Amino acid sequence: MSDALLEVDDLHTHFHLKNKTVRAVNGVSFAIKRGEIVGIAGESGAGKSVACLSILRLVPSPGRIERGRILFSGEDLLTKSDRQMRDLRGQTVSMVFEDPLNSLDPAYTVGSLIGEALILHKGLTKRAARTKAGELLRLVGIPDPERRLDNYAHELSGGMQQRVMIAIALSCDPALLIADNPTTALDVTIQIQILDLVKQLRDRLGMGVLWITHDLGVVAKLCDRVVIMYAGEVMEQGRVYDVLKHPRHPYTRRLIDALPKLGRPDQRLMPIEGRPPDPANLPAGCPFAPRCHRARPECEAGDVPLVETGDGRAVRCLFPEA
Amino acid sequence: MSVVNLPLKDEPVDGRALPLDAAEAQMFRRPSEWRIFWEAFSRDRLAVGAAALIGLVCLISALAPVLSPYDPTVGDNALRLAPIGTPGHLLGLDGQGRDILSRLIWGGQVSIIIALLPVTVASLISVLLGLVAGFFGGKVDMVIMRTLDVFFAFPAVLLAVAIAGVLGPGMLNVMLSLTIVLIPYISRVAYMATVTVKSELFVDQARVSGARPSQILFHHILPNTLSPVIVYGSTLVGILIVLGAGLSFLGLGITPPRPDWGIMCSDGRNFLSVAPHVSAVPGIMLILVAMSFNIVGDGLRDALDPKLRK
Amino acid sequence: MTIAAPPELPKLPKLLEVPILLEVKNLVKHFPVRRGFWASGPPAAVRAVDGISFDIRRGETVGLVGESGCGKTTTGRMIMKLIAPTAGEIRFEGKSIGGIPFEEERAYRRDVQMVFQDPYSSLNPRMTVGSIIGYPMRIQNAYPGPARDARIRELLELVGLSRYQASWYPHEFSGGERQRVGIAAALALNPKFIFCDEPVSSLDVSAQAQILNLLKDVRREFNLTILIVTHNLSVVEYLSDRVVVMYLGKIVEVASTADLYRETLHPYSKALVSAIPTPDPDVEREREQIILRGEIPSPLNPPTGCRFHTRCQAYIGDVCRDVEPELREVRPGHFTACHLYSGLTAAPAAPGASRAAGQLV
Numbered sequence: 001m002s003d004a005l006l007e008v009d010d011l012h013t014h015f016h017l018k019n020k021t022v023r024a025v026n027g028v029s030f031a032i033k034r035g036e037i038v039g040i041a042g043e044s045g046a047g048k049s050v051a052c053l054s055i056l057r058l059v060p061s062p063g064r065i066e067r068g069r070i071l072f073s074g075e076d077l078l079t080k081s082d083r084q085m086r087d088l089r090g091q092t093v094s095m096v097f098e099d100p101l102n103s104l105d106p107a108y109t110v111g112s113l114i115g116e117a118l119i120l121h122k123g124l125t126k127r128a129a130r131t132k133a134g135e136l137l138r139l140v141g142i143p144d145p146e147r148r149l150d151n152y153a154h155e156l157s158g159g160m161q162q163r164v165m166i167a168i169a170l171s172c173d174p175a176l177l178i179a180d181n182p183t184t185a186l187d188v189t190i191q192i193q194i195l196d197l198v199k200q201l202r203d204r205l206g207m208g209v210l211w212i213t214h215d216l217g218v219v220a221k222l223c224d225r226v227v228i229m230y231a232g233e234v235m236e237q238g239r240v241y242d243v244l245k246h247p248r249h250p251y252t253r254r255l256i257d258a259l260p261k262l263g264r265p266d267q268r269l270m271p272i273e274g275r276p277p278d279p280a281n282l283p284a285g286c287p288f289a290p291r292c293h294r295a296r297p298e299c300e301a302g303d304v305p306l307v308e309t310g311d312g313r314a315v316r317c318l319f320p321e322a
Numbered sequence: 323m324s325v326v327n328l329p330l331k332d333e334p335v336d337g338r339a340l341p342l343d344a345a346e347a348q349m350f351r352r353p354s355e356w357r358i359f360w361e362a363f364s365r366d367r368l369a370v371g372a373a374a375l376i377g378l379v380c381l382i383s384a385l386a387p388v389l390s391p392y393d394p395t396v397g398d399n400a401l402r403l404a405p406i407g408t409p410g411h412l413l414g415l416d417g418q419g420r421d422i423l424s425r426l427i428w429g430g431q432v433s434i435i436i437a438l439l440p441v442t443v444a445s446l447i448s449v450l451l452g453l454v455a456g457f458f459g460g461k462v463d464m465v466i467m468r469t470l471d472v473f474f475a476f477p478a479v480l481l482a483v484a485i486a487g488v489l490g491p492g493m494l495n496v497m498l499s500l501t502i503v504l505i506p507y508i509s510r511v512a513y514m515a516t517v518t519v520k521s522e523l524f525v526d527q528a529r530v531s532g533a534r535p536s537q538i539l540f541h542h543i544l545p546n547t548l549s550p551v552i553v554y555g556s557t558l559v560g561i562l563i564v565l566g567a568g569l570s571f572l573g574l575g576i577t578p579p580r581p582d583w584g585i586m587c588s589d590g591r592n593f594l595s596v597a598p599h600v601s602a603v604p605g606i607m608l609i610l611v612a613m614s615f616n617i618v619g620d621g622l623r624d625a626l627d628p629k630l631r632k
Numbered sequence: 633m634t635i636a637a638p639p640e641l642p643k644l645p646k647l648l649e650v651p652i653l654l655e656v657k658n659l660v661k662h663f664p665v666r667r668g669f670w671a672s673g674p675p676a677a678v679r680a681v682d683g684i685s686f687d688i689r690r691g692e693t694v695g696l697v698g699e700s701g702c703g704k705t706t707t708g709r710m711i712m713k714l715i716a717p718t719a720g721e722i723r724f725e726g727k728s729i730g731g732i733p734f735e736e737e738r739a740y741r742r743d744v745q746m747v748f749q750d751p752y753s754s755l756n757p758r759m760t761v762g763s764i765i766g767y768p769m770r771i772q773n774a775y776p777g778p779a780r781d782a783r784i785r786e787l788l789e790l791v792g793l794s795r796y797q798a799s800w801y802p803h804e805f806s807g808g809e810r811q812r813v814g815i816a817a818a819l820a821l822n823p824k825f826i827f828c829d830e831p832v833s834s835l836d837v838s839a840q841a842q843i844l845n846l847l848k849d850v851r852r853e854f855n856l857t858i859l860i861v862t863h864n865l866s867v868v869e870y871l872s873d874r875v876v877v878m879y880l881g882k883i884v885e886v887a888s889t890a891d892l893y894r895e896t897l898h899p900y901s902k903a904l905v906s907a908i909p910t911p912d913p914d915v916e917r918e919r920e921q922i923i924l925r926g927e928i929p930s931p932l933n934p935p936t937g938c939r940f941h942t943r944c945q946a947y948i949g950d951v952c953r954d955v956e957p958e959l960r961e962v963r964p965g966h967f968t969a970c971h972l973y974s975g976l977t978a979a980p981a982a983p984g985a986s987r988a989a990g991q992l993v
Contacts (some may be wrong), residue, residue, distance in 0.1 A: 043836050145928070157927050158700075188863060189924050192907040196923050217909025220916045241913045242791035245690065258841040259867040262910045263893060269870070271841035275806060523754035524764075526818065531768035532714055532741035541767075543760050 002075040020280040024050040026232040049231035052067035065312035100161035104153035111149030159190035201256035231287035238313035248320040362625035369621025374615035381429030392421040395579040403597040427579040432582035437562035444504035454513025470506040486574040515547040549626040560615030659720035693858040695868035698878035745823040749830040751810035755802040758790035762798030787816040808839025887966040897968040
């Protein structure tokens with residue numbers, strides 16, 4: 001418990017629609033320590049975003065957290081009141097989203113957007129908030145911050161907008177930053193600036209970071225540990241080096257094999273056959289079994305447990321690779 | 323169709339082993355557009371009901387000469403203002419002793435045509451204007467749309483009243499004024515649809531294939547523009563039923579002695595306390611039919627959306 | 633601002649003289665910007681493409697790479713005749729494609745086809761995929777009669793779908809499958825040249841791999857010449873023989889794929905290569921991490937001299953700010969536009985020697 005910042009334990013989040021139940025998250029467990037950057041990786045539809053929204057209890061209805069515990073600094077967030085959660089969000093745990101243009105209110109200047117959280121949570125005066133906002137803009141590497149405070153979001157480039165989002169997220173010194181794919185829409189040279197920024201901020205401020213992405217390359221660049229998700233379950237997790245260099249779950253291995261690798265253009269890409277399962281209609285047993293080249297009948301028979309193999313490594317597979 | 327495993331190369335979709343030719347013929351037979359549309363539309367039972375109601379009303383009104391029990395213009399003074407359920411007069415009589423049911427049936431002809439015809443004519447003109455303005459852009463766009471914008475400055479109802487006032491009463495003039503009022507609104511819908519579709523990549527694909535602008539307009543832009551116009555149009559019919567009745571109510575509509583639901587409402591306004599049914603019956607009819615058109619419009623919107631098919 | 637005299641068309645030393653299929657010469661595209669009534673100064677324009685030249689040989693796959701605002705997509709759209717150039721010319725099989733009569737343009741469109749970026753917008757939702765694939769044939773009156781249906785089925789199978797899916801609508805397919813339909817439509821007229829505009833950027837990892845493999849297979853089978861525009865250098869490496877790197881409307885480097893990755897010359901290309909995330913932690917650890925300063929400038933107002941000088945980690949001095957470097961052949965078949973190699977400075981500095989402080993915080 002000492003430096004475990006966040007512990008998600010057996011989280012289940014389901015969406016109850018008119019004639020079916022979409023089981024977006026099915027038994028996800030992972031932990032983040034203070035100062036650690038953990039990546040949640042997987043293809044679209046794997047449940048990554050829903051899992052993180054669940055942490056902040058921002059799952060839109062008809063979604064509901066069915067089961068599980070979310071321990072933040074030892075306290076279960078699922079037992080907190082709405083009011084306590086509101087205090088938590090934006091202050092202790094903040095979130096950065098994928099599309100900054102949609103998340104930044106176009107009617108307000110950058111200064112107001114950043115200042116809003118400061119005034120709300122920390123009770124600063126308008127002037128103090130403006131000063132702090134300028135400092136934050138400098139912190140996230142925006143040149144000429146005083147002038148930027150009076151810009152509107154749409155007047156800035158994509159990279160700058162994302163930095164503004166990060167500035168807003170950092171304004172109240174959160175202990176945990178959750179980022180949902182914030183760099184997918186950015187050019188690579190800008191993305192690498194943002195990734196570098198996040199690493200430096202982590203070093204400076206010591207916060208924990210949860211980074212959702214579908215790009216394993218970003219995981220390799222940024223994260224300390226990674227959680228691989230598929231169909232709402234954790235397939236594998238561990239230190240980035242271990243998981244990416246020596247993947248044990250067949251899905252992880254197939255994900256890596258499907259990517260074109262810099263420096264090896266002649267290696268034919270190996271796509272994964274088939275399609276991900278319908279989250280409203282999940283098969284029994286391992287969800288990846290229908291597409292897995294190592295699957296055997298036992299895989300689809302019953303639930304496959306997540307087995308810890310020491311050193312923070314865990315695999316949910318009956319026949320993992322060595 | 324979310325979790326279908328793709329059929330292997332020569333296996334028919336339903337898995338049964340059919341001889342190749344018959345299977346191919348079967349798989350290639352596309353259900354006709356009408357069938358697809360009907361299947362989608364019939365899923366919305368409310369819309370189907372509303373459509374049935376409209377159909378019934380139209381049918382009865384069309385058969386007025388046959389179905390109307392009495393001459394709608396001749397009154398029996400002795401039975402003035404007789405209430406609903408008076409023997410021989412199901413819906414009672416109005417201030418001049420005329421049978422309300424007969425006037426309702428005959429009136430339907432006017433009230434519905436006054437709504438349907440302007441919408442249809444205005445839609446045809448508007449689709450043309452919107453397509454041309456949206457597709458060619460530039461100066462053409464500016465000239466057409468800015469001219470239409472001038473009309474937006476006037477509230478529709480006021481404009482209809484003004485034009486009708488200038489032209490004078492009479493069915494044709496009413497329809498003319500309503501048509502003119504509608505054109506800017508429908509044109510805008512057609513224009514927005516055209517502009518949206520024009521920026522879709524499949525239009526570029528058509529250009530890259532060598533399609534002429536006229537081919538692009540007909541094959542791609544028009545079909546995608548028609549649906550929003552049809553949906554909007556059906557809502558407008560509902561509005562026009564009421565608007566047309568309003569014009570008649572104000573005396574700017576058709577000339578008596580021909581009945582329409584608006585005039586019927588107007589006729590009864592002096593008797594609201596003693597014989598409310600004279601105004602209420604045509605009023606209720608107006609509401610029912612207008613709402614039905616709205617509901618059908620909603621149903622059409624869902625049925626015409628290609629993504630909700632199959 | 634005058635454009636510098638055009639460099640000689642690069643002549644690639646090849647064992648066999650393969651004919652040039654498509655040539656781009658001094659291509660320029662400026663998009664005029666409408667400004668308010670009270671705006672002063674010269675009329676503004678977005679200088680999307682500002683004088684580029686390159687060629688593509690028969691059977692080659694050329695990758696055109698760069699980030700936002702570099703002009704790669706605009707270049708491709710000019711090649712597809714979706715927009716007209718402001719200046720310069722494009723030649724296909726030796727003949728200019730500008731200002732030609734309609735029949736010749738139709739013939740051009742039979743030979744030159746396109747695969748689009750967004751599989752959700754590039755298929756008309758109201759048409760079945762069979763009609764979509766058949767549409768180019770219908771427009772061009774190719775394969776009349778029952779032969780057309782047969783060809784549609786053939787094309788569906790070629791791209792890995794089932795012939796029985798011809799009557800399905802686009803929304804019934806996944807993104808990767810829709811992109812296959814797009815490829816089938818592009819192949820319908822048996823083109824010689826295909827322009828792929830970011831064909832895999834909006835796809836999942838697995839679909840990406842499938843489409844890239846499909847493109848490789850189809851290219852081999854039909855001896856296609858391909859121009860692929862993308863920002864993803866690992867995709868380019870997988871598919872292309874040669875790479876053209878663009879920045880803010882100009883070409884900064886041209887090389888064979890192997891040469892580009894083995895010895896990246898231009899500082900921007902180096903930064904680009906170093907920024908591509910790759911899922912191999914060893915590679916990530918070992919390679920040089922170049923983090924550029926600042927944002928990509930706006931093509932409305934590109935920097936003077938070398939357009940990259942405002943962010944360049946190898947900035948030499950005033951020459952970079954004042955003089956625009958020419959594209960010249962620095963190694964055999966390897967061209968770059970950079971003062972490190974232009975001979976206008978003292979002995980070419982080792983790339984990366986004067987690395988600007990790239991730290992941001």
